[in-house]
Amino acid sequence: MHDDDLLVQSVALDGRLAIEGPLAAPAGAVTVLLGPNGAGKSTLLKALAGIEPARLEASLGGRELATLPAAERRDAFYYLPQLGNSQAALSVHEAVLLSYKTLHPGRVRPTDLARVEAALAGMGLEALAGRRLASLSGGQYQRVAIAQAVVRRPRILMMDEPTSALDLHQQLRVLEWLRAEADSGRTVLLALHDLNLAARFADRCWLLKEGRCRLAGPAGSCLTADHLEPLFDVRLEVDAGEDGAPRIQALGLRQRCVPGGEPLGSRAARV
Amino acid sequence: MSLEAAVSEVRPAPAESFRRQEARHRAWLLAGLGMLLVAFMADLLLGPGKHPPGQVLEALVTPEQAGPLVRITLWQIRLPTALLAVLAGAGLAVAGSQMQTVLDNPLADPFTLGLASAASFGAALAVVAGISLLPLAGHLAAAGNAFVFSLLAAGMIHLLSRLRGVGLDTLVLLGIATMFTFNALLGLLQYLASPDALQQLVFWSLGSLSRPSGLKLGLIAAVLAGTLIVSRRLGWQLGALRLGGIQAQAMGVRVARLRLGMLAAMALLTAVVVAAVGTIGFVGLVAPHMARLLVGEQQRHFLPLSALCGATLMCVADLASKLVVPGLVLPIGIITALAGLPAFFLLILRRRRPS
Numbered sequence: 294m295h296d297d298d299l300l301v302q303s304v305a306l307d308g309r310l311a312i313e314g315p316l317a318a319p320a321g322a323v324t325v326l327l328g329p330n331g332a333g334k335s336t337l338l339k340a341l342a343g344i345e346p347a348r349l350e351a352s353l354g355g356r357e358l359a360t361l362p363a364a365e366r367r368d369a370f371y372y373l374p375q376l377g378n379s380q381a382a383l384s385v386h387e388a389v390l391l392s393y394k395t396l397h398p399g400r401v402r403p404t405d406l407a408r409v410e411a412a413l414a415g416m417g418l419e420a421l422a423g424r425r426l427a428s429l430s431g432g433q434y435q436r437v438a439i440a441q442a443v444v445r446r447p448r449i450l451m452m453d454e455p456t457s458a459l460d461l462h463q464q465l466r467v468l469e470w471l472r473a474e475a476d477s478g479r480t481v482l483l484a485l486h487d488l489n490l491a492a493r494f495a496d497r498c499w500l501l502k503e504g505r506c507r508l509a510g511p512a513g514s515c516l517t518a519d520h521l522e523p524l525f526d527v528r529l530e531v532d533a534g535e536d537g538a539p540r541i542q543a544l545g546l547r548q549r550c551v552p553g554g555e556p557l558g559s560r561a562a563r564v
Numbered sequence: 565m566s567l568e569a570a571v572s573e574v575r576p577a578p579a580e581s582f583r584r585q586e587a588r589h590r591a592w593l594l595a596g597l598g599m600l601l602v603a604f605m606a607d608l609l610l611g612p613g614k615h616p617p618g619q620v621l622e623a624l625v626t627p628e629q630a631g632p633l634v635r636i637t638l639w640q641i642r643l644p645t646a647l648l649a650v651l652a653g654a655g656l657a658v659a660g661s662q663m664q665t666v667l668d669n670p671l672a673d674p675f676t677l678g679l680a681s682a683a684s685f686g687a688a689l690a691v692v693a694g695i696s697l698l699p700l701a702g703h704l705a706a707a708g709n710a711f712v713f714s715l716l717a718a719g720m721i722h723l724l725s726r727l728r729g730v731g732l733d734t735l736v737l738l739g740i741a742t743m744f745t746f747n748a749l750l751g752l753l754q755y756l757a758s759p760d761a762l763q764q765l766v767f768w769s770l771g772s773l774s775r776p777s778g779l780k781l782g783l784i785a786a787v788l789a790g791t792l793i794v795s796r797r798l799g800w801q802l803g804a805l806r807l808g809g810i811q812a813q814a815m816g817v818r819v820a821r822l823r824l825g826m827l828a829a830m831a832l833l834t835a836v837v838v839a840a841v842g843t844i845g846f847v848g849l850v851a852p853h854m855a856r857l858l859v860g861e862q863q864r865h866f867l868p869l870s871a872l873c874g875a876t877l878m879c880v881a882d883l884a885s886k887l888v889v890p891g892l893v894l895p896i897g898i899i900t901a902l903a904g905l906p907a908f909f910l911l912i913l914r915r916r917r918p919s
Contacts, residue, residue, distance in 0.1 A: 344813045367816035374810045381806035382860040386582045388807065391862075394800040395815040410579055422578035423585070425860075438811070445815075 295320040296354035297448045297480045304340050306347035309333060309504055314350075316499050316509045318449075318482050323475045325491045325512070326484040328501035329525055334484040335375060337501065338451045341482075342372035353449070368396060371447035375454050378434055379426045385437050386422040389413060392441035412444035415470060417463075431458040439467060450474065451482040456490065468494045488541040492516050492534075500524050513539075522547060589865040592858045596872035600650070603879035607646040611886045612893065613637050644776035648840065649878040651784040652773070653847055655837040657874020658791055659830040660848030661855070661867055665802050666826045667725070670911055671736045673848035674834040677721060678742025679714040680845065683831075683838035685746040686713030688753055688768040692761040703779050703839065711835035717742050718831040722824055771844035771897025773882055780840035787836045791829050792867070798822065799863035806861055844897045846904020847877050853911065 297320035304312040310333050318324040326334040340347035341358075343366055351358045353369065361369070383391065389409050390401065397405070413419055416436045421429070429437065435458045442450060450471075456464040464487075472494055475481045485491045491498065491512070498515035500508040502524055508515055516539050518531045528544040608624065609617035615634045623630035623638045630638075660673035674680040686709035689695045698708035724738050747769075754765050767774075795802065801822055804812040809819050851874035852866075859865040878896075881903065885894045 339810075342814060344810065364816075372814040374808075374814060377808050377811060379807050379811075381803075382856045383803070383806065383862065384585070384860065386578055386585075387860065387862050391800060391803045391807070392815055395804050395812075395817060398797075398800050406579055406582065410577075413578055419578050423581050441811075441815075 295478075297478070298354055299341070299449055299480055299482075300352050301341070302350040302352075304337060304347050304349050304351070306336060306340060306345060309336055310340065310347060311504055312337065312501075312506045314506070314509075316506060318480055318497065320480045321475055321478050322496035323471060323481045323483065323494050324497045324499065325495035326482065326499045326501055327488070327491055327515075327521075327524065328507075331503075332501040333504040334501055335453050336504075338372055338453055338482065338484060341449075342370045342451060343367065344372060369448040371442050371445055371450055373438055373442045373450075373452040373455060376431060376435055376458050377438065378429075378431070381426055383426050384423050385418055385426065385429070385440075386413065388426055388437055389418075389440050389444050393444045396445050408444055412440045415443055416440040417466065432460065432463060435459060436463065436467070443470075449480045449482065453484045454486065455483065457486070464490065488516070488521065488529075492539045492541060516541065589859040589862070589869075593865065593869055593872070596869050596876070600872050600876045600879070603876045603883070604646055604650060607649060607879045607883050608638065608642050610883060611642060612891060644781065645773045645882065646879060647781055648773050648776040648784075649882045650875040651781060651788060652837045652841045652844065653851070653875040653878025654871040655784055655788050655833050655874075656844065656848035656878075657851035657855075657870045658788065658795070658867065659833045659837070660874075661852040661870040662791075662795060662802070662826050662830050663848075664852055665805060665861075665863075666823050666830075667735055668805065668808075669735055670853070671849070671908075672739070673846075673852075674714075674830070674838070675843070675845035675848060676736050676743070676908075677717070677739035678746060679717050679739075679831055679834045680838050680843045680848075681743040681746035681750070682717035683710035683714040683835045684768045684843045685750050685753070686710040686835070687839045687842075688750060688765055691764055691768075692753055692757050703777065703783075707783060707836050707839035710839040711832055713746070714831040714835045714838070715828060717746070718827045722827055766895070768842045769897075770895035771842040771900070773841055773896055774893075776840075783836045784840060787833050788871075791833050792871070794829060795826075795863065795867055798826075799867075802826070803861065803863045842897065844878075844881075844900050846900045846908065847874050847881070849911075850904050850907045851877055853907070 299318040300314070301312070301316040302314040304310050326337065328334055336345055339345040340349055341351065349358060353361065358366065381388070386409060389412055390405065393405060393408055394401070413422055416439055418436055418440055421433060426434065426437065435455065439452070439455055442452065456467055459467060468490060471481050471483070475496070495512040497510065498512050499506055500515055500520060507524060508520055516531065518529045521531070521541070522529050526547045528547050530542045530544055532540050534540045609620045615637060619630070619634050620638050623634045627635055627639065656674060663672040663674070663677060664670055686697070687706040690705040690709040696705035696709060697712045698705070700708040720742065721735055721738055725735055750765070750769055754762060757765055801812070801817045804815045804817050805819065805822065812819050852870045854873045855866050855870035859869055881896050881899045885896045885899045888894060888899070
């Protein structure tokens with residue numbers, strides 16, 4: 294077993310999460326969390342990062358997370374929150390440096406600056422390095438947030454909708470970078486909404502709904518119409534693309550709506 | 565390709581522009597130090613007493629050759645007062661900076677959060693009514709009471725801020741309510757006080773640099789130095805708070821603990837300053853904004869410059885209190901309020917603009 298393999302047995306957070314494993318996120322793979330809004334994707338990632346106080350039974354490289362010293366756990370995991378913003382009077386360069394220095398406090402050394410440069414270059418932010426955070430667009434801020442994650446080189450990189458505000462070019466740039474990170478042996482977990490991006494970049498999927506895990510396994514076996522249609526309550530067409538990755542197209546809602554009432558499907562699902 | 569190459573040649577590399585920015589920030593720190601020295605010297609040389617500045621300067625450089633009157637004026641009145649102005653100004657500015665950082669609210673400072681009023685009431689309780697909450701006497705009793713009450717106010721604000729639905733931006737309203745509460749209590753003390761004690765109460769409500777002592781100076785200097793050292797050690801974590809609570813937590817900062825600890829430290833700093841000089845508003849609010857405007861919010865530049873700005877402002881306010889009305893020394897709290905209120909309005913109006 295690799296040192297950075299993450300294996301989740303169970304996660305419980307009263308009323309919000311009741312996940313029964315095993316869910317595996319092996320080192321060297323991109324694991325994508327899929328599910329409708331409110332399924333618990335963010336909460337699960339936060340629980341793994343130690344931000345949400347959940348009852349957690351999980352191991353990293355065979356070691357129980359609960360027995361891991363707090364400092365080691367903080368250094369090993371990094372959770373990138375959903376699209377945020379900041380009114381801080383900090384430049385992009387300062388913000389990325391700040392992220393690195395919270396991990397390695399003390400004087401700013403030339404090697405620190407080299408790390409920051411590399412992270413900025415990785416996200417194509419060189420031109421924005423001197424800009425204040427408050428002046429950035431949503432997509433630009435998202436890239437800064439990703440650079441803040443990149444610069445720390447966490448063993449387990451968890452990102453919540455990292456591409457939600459990005460244009461097509463930047464989406465692919467970020468995901469290809471994550472692909473390369475995973476290929477170099479890092480453990481990558483992503484919450485994504487775009488099924489086609491998931492199909493293109495995921496090695497493994499965790500399908501979540503209503504705080505529970507419906508299915509976890511290799512992407513190929515998860516990303517089928519049989520599994521995804523009930524997950525999102527939609528009708529889908531899934532073809533095999535030319536390169537082998539599935540192409541997923543939404544055809545419409547799965548159930549008819551009663552005029553003025555609740556969709557039938559959601560009522561049925563709760564029974 | 566050639567166009568991109570050309571663009572990257574014109575634009576300095578991030579490393580280079582960062583180095584330039586650092587140099588600029590250091591230059592501002594030096595400039596702040598220079599301004600403080602100028603204001604401090606002016607505060608020493610000018611004032612009532614009809615001693616020409618030249619004579620005062622002589623007394624400063626060669627005290628043994630100066631006349632006894634000018635020597636006493638400088639060494640026993642103006643120098644301690646000016647030192648108290650520097651320390652109190654820096655202390656209020658540091659407390660304001662860290663409250664703004666920790667509570668993520670540009671309107672926070674010891675005055676707007678009611679900490680200063682609480683501390684002022686506590687100190688007045690010791691001096692006027694002779695009630696000491698801690699087993700201390702004299703100025704220490706005043707400082708002790710001030711600390712207990714400002715800690716109480718800070719604790720209340722912290723607890724209320726943790727309630728659901730009370731955002732960090734509502735805090736200033738809570739602070740203003742706290743301020744009114746303790747002002748009313750101070751008024752009650754005033755109503756009950758003897759004419760003699762009434763004189764002293766004016767000191768607490770309007771602020772005054774007029775009774776410096778070695779103990780007051782030493783106490784502020786010690787607490788200020790302590791908070792600066794702690795802030796420097798925690799600088800990166802404090803900076804991360806400005807990125808938002810979740811992001812800071814993701815970076816491994818224990819947000820709730822850091823907030824609470826810093827609030828307590830700032831309550832202590834506010835208390836020792838207020839116990840020495842009474843309520844002097846707006847320095848702690850305006851100085852951090854000046855520093856932020858000049859060097860941004862990297863703690864290692866922001867905090868020292870904020871302290872320098874606060875000290876300079878207080879020296880200038882002291883100077884103004886001596887010079888605005890010839891022959892009369894106005895309470896310094898009135899000067900800072902009159903000069904600081906426009907800045908407060910400006911900040912409120914700027915906040916209303918959608919970000």
